[in-house]
Amino acid sequence: MDTSQLLKGVLDLAVLAVLRKDDGYGYDVVRRLRAGGLNDVGDASVYGTLRRLYNAGMLTSYVVPSEEGPHRKYYSINETGRARLAESRETWRSFASTLNGLLEEVAA
Amino acid sequence: MDTSQLLKGVLDLAVLAVLRKDDGYGYDVVRRLRAGGLNDVGDASVYGTLRRLYNAGMLTSYVVPSEEGPHRKYYSINETGRARLAESRETWRSFASTLNGLLEEVAA
DNA sequence: GAACACTACTACGCATCGCGCAGTACTGTC
DNA sequence: GACAGTACTGCGCGATGCGTAGTAGTGTTC
Numbered sequence: 001m002d003t004s005q006l007l008k009g010v011l012d013l014a015v016l017a018v019l020r021k022d023d024g025y026g027y028d029v030v031r032r033l034r035a036g037g038l039n040d041v042g043d044a045s046v047y048g049t050l051r052r053l054y055n056a057g058m059l060t061s062y063v064v065p066s067e068e069g070p071h072r073k074y075y076s077i078n079e080t081g082r083a084r085l086a087e088s089r090e091t092w093r094s095f096a097s098t099l100n101g102l103l104e105e106v107a108a
Numbered sequence: 109m110d111t112s113q114l115l116k117g118v119l120d121l122a123v124l125a126v127l128r129k130d131d132g133y134g135y136d137v138v139r140r141l142r143a144g145g146l147n148d149v150g151d152a153s154v155y156g157t158l159r160r161l162y163n164a165g166m167l168t169s170y171v172v173p174s175e176e177g178p179h180r181k182y183y184s185i186n187e188t189g190r191a192r193l194a195e196s197r198e199t200w201r202s203f204a205s206t207l208n209g210l211l212e213e214v215a216a
Numbered sequence: 217g218a219a220c221a222c223t224a225c226t227a228c229g230c231a232t233c234g235c236g237c238a239g240t241a242c243t244g245t246c
Numbered sequence: 247g248a249c250a251g252t253a254c255t256g257c258g259c260g261a262t263g264c265g266t267a268g269t270a271g272t273g274t275t276c
Contacts, residue, residue: 004234005117005261006203011234017210027253036213037206045234047254052233069252070242089211095114096204098145102125103197105144112263113232119263135224153263155225160262177223178271 003040013092014038015049016058016077016085025064025072026050050075058084111148121200122146123157124166124185124193133172133180134158158183166192 018024018032030046053059058081065071077085115122126132126140138154161167166189173179185193 003117003199003203006200008116008233008262009111009113010207014207014210017213021213025253033210036210038210042235043253044236044255048234051255066242066253068243070240070254072253091111092114092207092211095111096208099118099122099200100204102122102141102144102146103200105125105129116233116262133224150264151224152226152265156263159226174224174271176272178225178269180224 007038007041007045010092011041011045011049012053013085013088015046015053016081016088019059019075019077020082020085023074023076025074027072029075053081115146115149115153118200119149119153119157120161121193121196123154123161124189124196127167127183127185128190128193131182131184133182135180137183161189164188 014033014036015029018029018036024032026047027043029050030041030043033041033046050059054061054075058078059075060078061073061075063071063073122141122144123137126137126144132140134155135151137158138149138151141149141154158167162169162183166186167183168186169181169183171179171181
């Protein structure tokens with residue numbers, strides 16, 4: 001089944017989550033997300049999300065010329081981004097809990 | 109925080125879930141969802157979802173004239189709808205589990 | 217009895233956002 | 247030198263939740 005709709009509003013959260021420890025560039029973030037189980041995430045979605053988060057002031061960015069390919073634009077999460085990550089995580093947990101509640105009444 | 113994006117792709121599931129036991133009409137489904145914790149769900153979203161599910165053959169419908177207001181259009185889940193409910197529930201669980209995995213690495 | 221509130225549904229258009237696809241560009245390999 | 251892999255950008259589409267307005271019926275309150 002298609003999970004693209006489920007990603008809505010959550011990709012921001014996922015991207016912030018994979019950046020919370022180490023800086024990363026777009027292509028790398030895509031790989032981390034897929035390694036984490038989001039197999040179907042499109043690369044354009046991730047690049048778009050990174051740009052959106054950057055424009056929203058959640059990330060800083062710096063370019064590193066690579067000797068083994070094109071330059072890499074690294075993104076680093078800042079305080080605003082961390083605050084947003086914490087907030088979004090709580091929103092997600094609360095929402096997931098609510099939906100699970102609705103689904104579990106099925107058994108009743 | 110705004111949860112409208114999180115609802116994407118899940119409202120179908122939630123609507124099917126609240127209809128799985130008893131038939132319901134639009135206004136009633138809205139109340140059940142809100143009672144279940146989806147406080148911010150818009151009524152137009154629910155009516156739209158009901159029509160979408162009906163057009164997709166997941167629901168049947170019958171009109172009951174009410175003595176205490178306008179007529180009510182009841183919706184009833186059918187076999188196709190139940191199959192979809194089961195399928196979507198699994199998709200949701202798998203997805204939620206994946207995302208929780210990504211988030212929990214935060215603690216590590 | 218007129219204004220108002222509640223119930224119940226429909227229709228229109230908007231905004232968000234993930235995605236597909238094309239394009240650019242650099243490196244390495246066969 | 248054609249091709250694959252890496253890395254990023256931009257364009258336009260499609261799905262879907264939401265706001266708002268509109269229609270329509272019933273009950274309440276002054």
